[in-house]
Amino acid sequence: MSAVAEAPAGQPAPGAASGLVGAAPPSPAGPIDDAELASLPRPPAIRLPRFAQVWWFGQRQWGFVFRNRERYGEVWGARGYVRGRAAVTCHPDHIRALFKASPEEAPTLAHESPLRPVLGPDSVLTAIGPRHMRQRKLLLPPFHGEAIARYERMIAEAAEREIARWPVGRAFALAPRMQAITLDVIMGGIFGIGGRPRPGTLEHALRVAIRQLLRGSTMPGAKLAELMNLGHDEPFGLTRIGLAVPDRLVYRIIARRRSDPELASRGDILSLIMRARTEDGATLSDRELRNEVMTLVLAGHETTANQLAWAWERLVRNPDPHERLVEAVRAEAEDADELVEATLTEAMRSRPVIPMTGRRVAVPWRLGGYGVPADTAIGISILLVHHREDLYPEPFAFRPERWLGRKPGTYEWLPFGGGTRRCLGAALAMAEQRIVLREIARQLDLVATTPRPEGPKHRNVTMIPARGGRVIVRARH
Numbered sequence: 001m002s003a004v005a006e007a008p009a010g011q012p013a014p015g016a017a018s019g020l021v022g023a024a025p026p027s028p029a030g031p032i033d034d035a036e037l038a039s040l041p042r043p044p045a046i047r048l049p050r051f052a053q054v055w056w057f058g059q060r061q062w063g064f065v066f067r068n069r070e071r072y073g074e075v076w077g078a079r080g081y082v083r084g085r086a087a088v089t090c091h092p093d094h095i096r097a098l099f100k101a102s103p104e105e106a107p108t109l110a111h112e113s114p115l116r117p118v119l120g121p122d123s124v125l126t127a128i129g130p131r132h133m134r135q136r137k138l139l140l141p142p143f144h145g146e147a148i149a150r151y152e153r154m155i156a157e158a159a160e161r162e163i164a165r166w167p168v169g170r171a172f173a174l175a176p177r178m179q180a181i182t183l184d185v186i187m188g189g190i191f192g193i194g195g196r197p198r199p200g201t202l203e204h205a206l207r208v209a210i211r212q213l214l215r216g217s218t219m220p221g222a223k224l225a226e227l228m229n230l231g232h233d234e235p236f237g238l239t240r241i242g243l244a245v246p247d248r249l250v251y252r253i254i255a256r257r258r259s260d261p262e263l264a265s266r267g268d269i270l271s272l273i274m275r276a277r278t279e280d281g282a283t284l285s286d287r288e289l290r291n292e293v294m295t296l297v298l299a300g301h302e303t304t305a306n307q308l309a310w311a312w313e314r315l316v317r318n319p320d321p322h323e324r325l326v327e328a329v330r331a332e333a334e335d336a337d338e339l340v341e342a343t344l345t346e347a348m349r350s351r352p353v354i355p356m357t358g359r360r361v362a363v364p365w366r367l368g369g370y371g372v373p374a375d376t377a378i379g380i381s382i383l384l385v386h387h388r389e390d391l392y393p394e395p396f397a398f399r400p401e402r403w404l405g406r407k408p409g410t411y412e413w414l415p416f417g418g419g420t421r422r423c424l425g426a427a428l429a430m431a432e433q434r435i436v437l438r439e440i441a442r443q444l445d446l447v448a449t450t451p452r453p454e455g456p457k458h459r460n461v462t463m464i465p466a467r468g469g470r471v472i473v474r475a476r477h
């Protein structure tokens with residue numbers, strides 16, 4: 001995939017900064033009245049039939065968005081998975097307006113995403129309106145920064161257990177190994193089990209079933225199944241078959257937990273949401289609990305695992321930052337924490353595992369020099385924002401030093417989205433990445449299997465390394 005190695009011939013915006021992080025020129029955005037809408041042109045539309053756009057976006061989002069950026073500029077009109085004409089933007093001011101809008105004015109597009117039939121229409125990820133606020137309020141405490149500190153030991157143990165098994169001198173893909181770690185961590189948090197679930201337990205069977213489900217989602221036919229399920233509240237076809245076993249296990253775990261005499265004192269996430277009551281005293285049904293559990297398991301481990309695989313895919317092909325990181329971590333240098341943070345920030349900038357998120361505006365909206373009518377879906381291309389020349393000079397270079405002594409901007413660096421829909425698991429994902437990255441850097445000399453970068457593969461809503469981040473362990477320390 002040569003597009004990864006080469007910068008697209010994008011137009012650097014005027015005033016591109018000379019440092020390693022710059023700024024975008026201002027651009028007006030936000031709600032407008034009908035008169036202003038009438039005075040503004042619509043974004044330039046991609047001249048391809050809808051099915052071609054859906055296919056291209058689904059299979060090769062990387063090439064698709066960079067090509068459109070080059071051809072149409074920072075805003076364009078598209079047709080995609082979602083209903084009606086959509087627009088796509090990559091300007092920080094446009095993103096600020098969308099993230100700061102009220103949930104009524106700009107609800108999330110996750111409500112219409114391919115995940116809806118899998119997670120149900122009412123989970124914290126897919127719900128909109130008061131239902132979303134209620135679910136989010138319920139789930140925020142266990143994912144809060146301070147609560148995450150409780151998981152640090154569990155993360156370190158999961159990482160150590162897994163890293164100890166990696167072969168020396170033989171190529172392997174990092175993504176599935178990282179998934180083993182992140183799945184143990186999220187399942188530990190949800191079900192309150194320390195360490196990997198023991199064979200013979202329901203949790204162990206669920207772990208196996210989830211891994212099979214994810215393997216299945218890379219098979220030919222999975223894309224078709226995904227398209228067939230679009231717009232549905234219930235899964236059917238292959239998706240339904242794939243979910244049958246994990247669902248049965250989750251329901252059995254829920255039933256057992258309901259009758260657990262210790263339920264009132266348990267600190268795990270499942271017990272917490274099982275006990276929670278709304279203002280009118282209602283508790284979550286089994287179905288609702290299943291939807292939240294599946295949301296947390298599915299949103300919470302593959303993303304983090306692939307983001308880590310990307311970090312190493314970048315590091316093993318960039319000897320300077322790799323060496324600097326390894327040296328600092330092994331010497332327990334003063335700046336080791338900062339280097340770990342800068343490396344992760346840069347990896348998430350250059351390879352955001354969720355390359356696009358979006359909102360549907362309920363009123364007419366301005367996007368720079370263009371206007372879109374009410375009920376337009378607006379895609380926020382995280383990938384394109386992260387590769388703006390004006391924000392990140394030499395955007396295709398991997399430069400962790402961009403972030404030394406500097407925090408990323410809320411609307412310029414958005415791997416976790418933003419506003420009231422910002423990723424619920426961001427603190428957990430960062431804690432996992434910090435601990436695992438550091439542990440690998442400390443213990444292993446990793447090298448690439450090929451000098452050529454791994455291209456991106458687009459699966460469901462994620463962008464993952466095409467070969468899973470293949471590496472060879474040269475030596476252990």
Ligand code: HEM
Pocket residue numbers: 108110124125126136186295296299300301303304307352353354357358414415416417418419420421422423424425426428429
């Ligand atoms: C590196 C890892 C991760 C990345 C890159 C990531 C990215 C994202 C993004 C881009 C969104 C959409 C935000 C928006 O539209 O503004 C999101 C939402 C969400 N993520 Fe994550 N995520 C990660 C890890 C996790 C983890 C570990 C969990 C849970 C345990 C999680 C749970 C969720 C949930 C529940 C939502 C929906 C939040 C809402 O709509 O209120 N994610 N994530």
